[in-house]
Amino acid sequence: MAVQKLNKEIANHNYSKRAYKTEGYKSFEDFYPYYLSEHCNTINRRLHLLATTNVVGILAYLIFTKQPKFWWIALVQGYGFAWIGHFIFEKNKPATFKHPIYSFMGDWKMWFEVVSGQRKF
Numbered sequence: 001m002a003v004q005k006l007n008k009e010i011a012n013h014n015y016s017k018r019a020y021k022t023e024g025y026k027s028f029e030d031f032y033p034y035y036l037s038e039h040c041n042t043i044n045r046r047l048h049l050l051a052t053t054n055v056v057g058i059l060a061y062l063i064f065t066k067q068p069k070f071w072w073i074a075l076v077q078g079y080g081f082a083w084i085g086h087f088i089f090e091k092n093k094p095a096t097f098k099h100p101i102y103s104f105m106g107d108w109k110m111w112f113e114v115v116s117g118q119r120k121f
Contacts, residue, residue, distance in 0.1 A: 009118075010113060010118055010119060011029075011032045011033045011036060012032075012033040012036040012037060013119070015036050015037060015039055015040045015045075016037060016040075017037045017040065018033055018034045018036075018037035020034060021034070024098075024099075025099060025102060028102050028105055028106075031095075031099060031102040031106070032102075032106055032109065034095070035095050035102065035103060035106035035110075036106070036110065038086075038090065038092055038094075038095050039090065039110070040090065041085070041089045041090040043085060043089040044085035044086060044089045044090040045085075045110070046085075046121070047081045047082060047084060047085035047089070048081070048082050048085060048107060048110065048111070049110075049111055049114055049121070050081055051077065051078045051079075051080070051081035051082050051107075052078065052107055052108065052111040053111070054074075054077055054078065054081070055074045055077065055078040058073055058074040058077060059071070059074050062074070078107075079096070082094060082096075082107070
């Protein structure tokens with residue numbers, strides 16, 4: 001019963017395909033179900049989650065060791081894993097190309113939902 005309630009509360013809980021709105025997206029809430037639909041492939045999603053988790057670790061390490069000049073490593077690693085997921089496994093173009101800010105927000109929201117148990121891994 002709790003899973004059914006959970007599924008109704010989170011956007012696009014089953015990652016079903018959504019058509020891209022040709023007029024674009026005016027809010028993140030409107031964009032997020034589409035973002036999730038671009039992550040139907042399990043390997044793609046897991047690469048995103050791995051990348052985001054690695055970004056957290058890399059940034060924490062750089063802060064702890066006082067080496068902020070290497071922040072770009074987190075960026076390259078994060079987008080590298082995610083783009084491999086899209087181009088090789090999902091076979092689509094990352095939403096980052098059309099909606100970079102909303103896509104970045106989507107990465108973190110999807111990561112948080114999985115880490116907090118709101119969304120299946």
